[in-house]
Amino acid sequence: MTRKAQELDRCDCQVIHEDIVNQVLPQMPPEETLYDLAELFKVFGDSTRVKILWALDKEEMCVCDIAYLLNMTQSAISHQLRVLKQAKLVKNRREGKIVYYSLDDEHVRQIFEMGLCHIMEE
Amino acid sequence: MTRKAQELDRCDCQVIHEDIVNQVLPQMPPEETLYDLAELFKVFGDSTRVKILWALDKEEMCVCDIAYLLNMTQSAISHQLRVLKQAKLVKNRREGKIVYYSLDDEHVRQIFEMGLCHIMEE
DNA sequence: TGATCATATGAGCAATCTTTCATATTTAAG
DNA sequence: CTTAAATATGAAAGATTGCTCATATGATCA
Known part of the structure; x- marks a missing residue:
């Protein structure tokens, strides 16, 4: 999956905080892991x-x-x-x-x- | 809130397991606590x-x-x-x-x- | 003051969820 | 084999949710 739009939500402050975001981005667990985690908690959420x-x-x-x-x-x-x-x-x-x-x-x-x-x- | 129906779901096996249920029932935390707990997990569930x-x-x-x-x-x-x-x-x-x-x-x-x-x- | 950036929020829509109702399945008992 | 008990399940209703779009608010700067 590719990023929908490079300029979408690319506001000025993002440029300022670019290094922060770029530091966090590679640390993010795979999409699927976070999805599964949410699915699990959803079960607890009733x-x-x-x-x-x-x-x-x-x-x-x-x-x-x-x-x-x-x-x-x-x-x-x-x-x-x-x-x-x-x-x-x-x-x-x-x-x-x-x-x-x-x-x-x-x-x-x-x-x-x-x-x-x-x-x-x- | 009162129990909607005394006989509702009061099947035979419940009578057999009456002591188990009656042992667990008073241990249940207040309705509100369990509700709040579910509400919290619901937040994690997305x-x-x-x-x-x-x-x-x-x-x-x-x-x-x-x-x-x-x-x-x-x-x-x-x-x-x-x-x-x-x-x-x-x-x-x-x-x-x-x-x-x-x-x-x-x-x-x-x-x-x-x-x-x-x-x-x- | 007016323009612009960052954020917040209300309305509305589509999707999802929880329960009910009716019915199917599985097992035991007669 | 028929009946009944315990559980499972499909469809549908009603409620809730997450996002989008438009717009409002709050803050800075020219």
């Missing part, structure tokens, strides 16, 4: 999913347990569990009719804690 | 904002520097900086016409690193 992750951090649970716990429909929870599974944040195992979900990543709690640190600082 | 935060982690920069660096319009960057500022992730200082932005939270890098840990595990 309160339903946050609640599910929080609950699963305490206990392995089946779909309807979570639905009851969060007072939401089974369908809504099922959809969100799918998102969480695609993001490899939860895994599941089937036991007869029941599908048990649990966390698939030990970083979840740490990510939560980092987030809480920020929220608490007021 | 690749433009991730790129901005990454850049600002390297260097303090003005709006048009960032716009040039990310090859985006000044307006788009300005809108996103507003979001980042409201989330208290960046701060700014004015120097004449130019407004310099920088990180306002030392956890940003840690949150990124946690996220990267998850992404890299394949």
Whole structure:
């Protein structure tokens, strides 16, 4: 992908700060890495999913347990569990009719804690 | 807020797992905390904002520097900086016409690193 | 004061997301 | 084999989001 326009947003101050920008530019991680990072955080960016992750951090649970716990429909929870599974944040195992979900990543709690640190600082 | 329906999603397996759910329920943080946590991660959940935060982690920069660096319009960057500022992730200082932005939270890098840990595990 | 640069902001559009509703799938039990 | 329980999924509605475009604000300089 090429830069759309060389002069677009090339304002005077950019020329002044050219060396700063040129120093940072090569340090930027690949586009894809930053995109994937954003995609991951997007998964954390919904309160339903946050609640599910929080609950699963305490206990392995089946779909309807979570639905009851969060007072939401089974369908809504099922959809969100799918998102969480695609993001490899939860895994599941089937036991007869029941599908048990649990966390698939030990970083979840740490990510939560980092987030809480920020929220608490007021 | 009251539970919408006592019997909604109160399936058989919930009765079986009643003790598990009842053990987790009182441990759940307040609704508002989990909501705020999700709101914070939502801010991280956009690749433009991730790129901005990454850049600002390297260097303090003005709006048009960032716009040039990310090859985006000044307006788009300005809108996103507003979001980042409201989330208290960046701060700014004015120097004449130019407004310099920088990180306002030392956890940003840690949150990124946690996220990267998850992404890299394949 | 007028012109210009840097930034901010409001309206609007297209895209995305979350939930609901209806229905399909999978498994066990009768 | 039929029925029911637990879960999954597709379509669609309603809400939210990110960007663009036009314009406003704030600051410097002639």
